[in-house]
Amino acid sequence: MSTFRMKSSTLRILAQTMLLLFWSAVAGWASEPKSSSPNGTNIFAPASTPAKSIADLSVFVLVTTGIIFVVVFVLLVYSVVKFRGRAKDAGREPAQVYGSTQIELAWTIIPILIVVVLFLATARVIHAIQDAPEPAGAVDVTVIGHQYWWEFRYPKLGIVTANELHIPVSEPGHPTPTFLQLLSADTDHSFWVPELAGKTDLIPNHPNRMWMDPQRTGVFLGQCAQYCGIQHAKMLLRISVDAPEDFAAWVRSQQKPAIEDAGVLDGRRVFERNACMNCHRVDGTSADGRFGPDLTHLMSRATIAAGAADNTHDNLRLWIQNPRAIKPGSLMPAMQLSDPDLDAVVNYLETLN
């Protein structure tokens, strides 16, 4: 008899544990520190139409599945508690029930109806996002994934840059969405900035397309989401959404060739005499490599090594001296420069505004 009393208390503990876990998870989520700048990576804080319609659909699906969960969970708990074995019926078997066609029909047809509703709601969003036509004022960017960095090319504007994408804010009265063409130079990657759009893969020989129309300015974070090799983790993404006049100014500055500063001629010579120029491009010089990021306007970027480090003097120096100290597995070789050469080349790079 006592054993059966224990069972019901175990059940109570089970139920309480579940509730506790659920609420602690929710509380943990809500109390996470929210950094004010740059923006976070929460899929439920959308700042662009595709991300917003996904979030709206997600809430609908969450509520629907949430209701299903509550109904089935209540049924489960009720049957476990109500029909627990009791000491008084020891030895006697309950009524043997083999099934019921009506009940089976009910719990077949109702789920089918739910599936139909969910499917129609989903198909609408799929079509709205994937089949959206590109308006005339759109900005085009070709994104090329590399192990382990991003190349951004603006074919209409003649700009090449890396890792930090600049796009204009899209105002409701004057929409300027950005359409990305996604390519890969090596393995599969995936472009994911959660607050602006869902992710889309960059696959060699398989060009993809995605778009976003951010409705507020600021820096949005993301990173490569498809495992692409050793340094998949530090293939970070920053998107700077600029006000129209800021974007125009950025475009003008990026379109200029590299600044020529006679004071750092030593460094430039080191750059051009070593293997640097085989992989990197600096517009207006003989350095024309395509394997690594374009460095023409290196100092206009806040980070180096695809976001793995801030763009500071010390980080730049360490990066050239030994890239793998910052990013193990990076494909940039340690250049083995002497200290004077190293300082000279860092000084040169720091003039590339």
Place this chain on the structure above:
Amino acid sequence: MASDAITVPVGQTEARPWVDELHQWLTTVDHKRLGILYIVSALLFLVIGGVEALIIRIQLMHSHNNFVSPEVFNQMFTMHGTTMIFFVAMPVLFGFANYLVPLMIGARDMAFPRLNAFSFWLSFLGGLLLYFSFLGGSGLYGAGSAPDVGWWSYAPLGARAFSPGHSSDYWTLALLVSGFGSIGTAINIIATILCLRCPGMKINRMPLLVWMNLVMAGMVLLAITPLSTAQIMLLIDRYLGGHFFDTQAGGSAVLWMHFFWIFGHPEVYILIIPCFAFMSEIIPVFSRKPIFGYPVMVAATVCIAFVSMSVWAHHMFTIGMNSYANSFFTLTTMAVGVPTGIKIFNWIGTMWGGRIQFKTAMLFSIGFLFQFLIAGLTGIMMAASPFDWQLSLSYFVVAHFHYVIVGGILFALFAAFYYWYPKMTGRMLSERLGRWHFWLFLIGFHLTFDVMHIPGILGMPRRIYTYEPGRGWDSLNFIITIGAFIQALAILVFVANLIISYFKGARAGNDPWDAWTLEWSISSPPPAYNFATVPMVASRRPLWDLKHPEDPDSRYE
């Protein structure tokens, strides 16, 4: 019903020298011994795969951690995934199928005992090959290196240009070899069920476990074949100058994805359907009622098998398929939810009006129902392809499939262990340790995998060896790691229970659970060749008929 145990001659019970015993085990073609070999080898790999998971969790405990290098981390998640799917989940389920199917249909062995042994040793060899990569991965020079391309080995990462050396070849060979083993076992299960049922066991009187393993075996034939094909094509690419998946020579990365997932998604059902089978045996016995809606359960299983063959590209919603393809796979994926839901309702219907006995096996079964419900619902979320554009490749998807594989499959397996261990060994598992095992594992599981959904929603991709601070992922990952260690502790309790109970457990007797299927009519452990006289059955619950001659099932069927 005549099914008395074979009386064991006195001479056979004498202890043999251990070399003889070992020789017997290594050369056995007995389905019961092979079943146990499958299960023991799977437990071994479970512990190895679990240690790999703990290494992953320690590394991710906080941002910018340096516990292991990125190279090692990538090997750990690749080996963890490959091990758990191919060398834990499949073998352990094949082990139970091997052990139980002949007993439940009143047969004396599998249809092809030698093929059975061959299949087991192929699977085991596959596992050894995979782990030999730690020594031999890079060839003669330097240390070895395990595969580090992820358990999907997406093209072109698996091509020679990106994966030089031999580490991913070990991965390919391991899957190829164990795949042949799986196909052999599947053929064997199908032939056994179709040809060796005892008199009276019509196909609509088979226990649901047998039905579901029949469906599972059919799916293995359909799903493993494309995987093996793709592995052979990859070998041709790597060694014979082929370009199927070599994107640098115009090959197709997407082709590999299709090959892999047309195996990979049915694989999930290959793993979960035998677990449905355990539930369909265990829940009725501990509810003291027959399964609710037997024909519907069979129909739902067959339906799941068919529909699950047409959902594979929901693993590929982010690869840029057109809107029609995305809509199609959204619909098929959501449609799988219907027969799956029917099953959950039928299990609840079985408990409804019953007298539930909360043995450890039943506790794990209730845990299964609860977690599988949630896993199914998060699956519906990801079936909505736009939602999946956010959730796919993130920690949400990791949480979802661990909910299926740990919360569903592993909980069902634990239930099966507590339920059939007495039959296999003749000893009961300790209920006391069983409760410790259950509660610890339940708490650890929920701490880990409930919380793991949230970093995914907050933008944390999977397969990253470290992450940036300030994204709100640190504290969540710390909790997840604590949960992982609680689960590890629970596994230790379980292993201790298996070992201690083997020597000191209470004697089980033939039928400790007062159950209804044929395996409980013979001694524990069953004698060689199982049945002294082949039994005859007249209903789905032959032992019920025997125990209740006044009200047999055969009257209603």
